[in-house]
Amino acid sequence: MKDVRLDFPLLRTHQDLIYLDSAATSLKPQIVLDAMNRYYTDYGANIHRGLYAISEEASSEYEETRQVVADFINAPSSQEIIFTRNATESVNLITYALGREMVDPGDQIVTTVIEHHANFVPWQQLAFQHDAEFKVIDCLENGDLDIYDETGRIDLSGIITTKTRFCALTLVSNVLGTVQPVKEIIKAIRAINPKTLILVDAAQAVPHMPVDVQDLDCDFLALSSHKMCGPTGVGVLWGRNEILAHMPPFLFGGAMIREVRIEETTYDESPHRFEAGTPDIAGVIGLKAAVRYLQGVGMQTLYKHEQELGATLLKQLQEAFGTKIRILGADSRLPRIGLAAFELEGCHPHDVAALLDEENIAVRAGNHCAMPLHARLKANATTRASLYLYTTHDDITKLVTALHKVHTRLCPSIKK
C-alpha cells in the first residue's frame, strides 16, 4: 500500500501535507488525470452524434465506462448505469423522476437520522410536497440504527408498512464511519413490504469496500466519482432495469429523445433517457480509469488496509485523550472504514482544523452535511479525519501529536 502514494501527484507537489479529508473528496492518481487529458488532447469530440473517427472513439470510451462501473458493483447490465453529476443528483433523479409519480398523500417515505443531507433532504421535500409521511429511523447513542429487538435481530415492524413507497439508506455513514447492515435491513423491509423501493447511498462505501448491488438486493444505488479517485462532476445512479425501463425522464432536452415533433416528444431508452445534454465526457472517462485503478489495488486489500488504519486511528486518539475526546460511533460493533469524527473537550472543531492546518494536516470541521445526526448525538460540530489508500500509520501518529499541541494551545488549563 505504501507504494500507492507515488501514484498521487498531489502528494508529490505537497510533500509535507497530511491529507485526512478523503471523505470530502479523494486525491486523484496520475492515470486518471492522464485519461482525461488524453480525451482532451487526442479525441476531444462530442459523443453519440458524430460520424467521424474521434467522435466514435469518444463515444466508445464513454460507453465502455458503463460496463466497467457495472462490473465494479456487480450490476447485471451496463444499461443500468446512469451517469449523473454526483451522488446528490443520483438521489434527486429518483425523487424527481419516480417519486413525483409514485407518492400520494398518506404514503410513507422512510430514511434514517444518520444520512448525509444528500440522502435526506430530497426525500423530506418529496414527502412534504406530496403530503406523505416522512419517517426517520432513529439511532442509539453509539450511532447504530435503532432497529434491533431485545435478541439483537432487526425488527422493522412499526417502521415499514404497506404504505412505505421508498426507503433510503446509507451503506457507510460519513460521520460515524460505520458500515451499516444494509443487506439485512433490506431483507427485513422486503419481508414486510416487497413493493417498497430501496435506494442505497453508497457514496462512502464504494470507494472503500467491495459493493455488490445484487447481493444487497437494493433497487437503486448512488455513488460519486470524486470520492473514489475519480474526477469531480460525475456520479452514478444504478437502478434495476425493470424499473428504469418505465421510469419517466428527469431532465429534458437533447440526447435523451427518440423523436421530437411540435405536438409530441418520445424518449430514448434507459440509460440515455436520463442523460440529457452533453455529459462530462472527460469525467466519465476519468471515472473508468479510477475504477480500473481501484481494481488494480484490489477492493478487499483496500478495505482491509482501511480497517487496520481506522482501528489504529481510534485506538491512538482514545489512548492519547481518554475521556477528553468523544468519537462519534466509536462504541459501535459494526465494521468501519478509516474515519473518525470527534469532539475534543474545550476545543471548537473549527479552531482544531485551523490549527492542524498550521501543522500541514488537512481535516474537516463542521457537521459534514449531517445536521440531523449531529443534533441527535448532541454534537454541535465535529472535527473529522478521514483516511484512504494513500494514508499511512505515520500520518495518524503525526495527527495525534499535532492534536496534542492544538489541545494544549486551546485549553492550557485542561490536564491531559
Ligand SMILES: Cc1ncc(COP(=O)(O)O)c(C=O)c1O
Ligand atoms: C454518505 C454521503 N452521501 C452522499 C454524499 C454526497 O456526495 P456528492 O456531494 O458528491 O453528491 C456524500 C458526500 O460527502 C456522502 O458522504
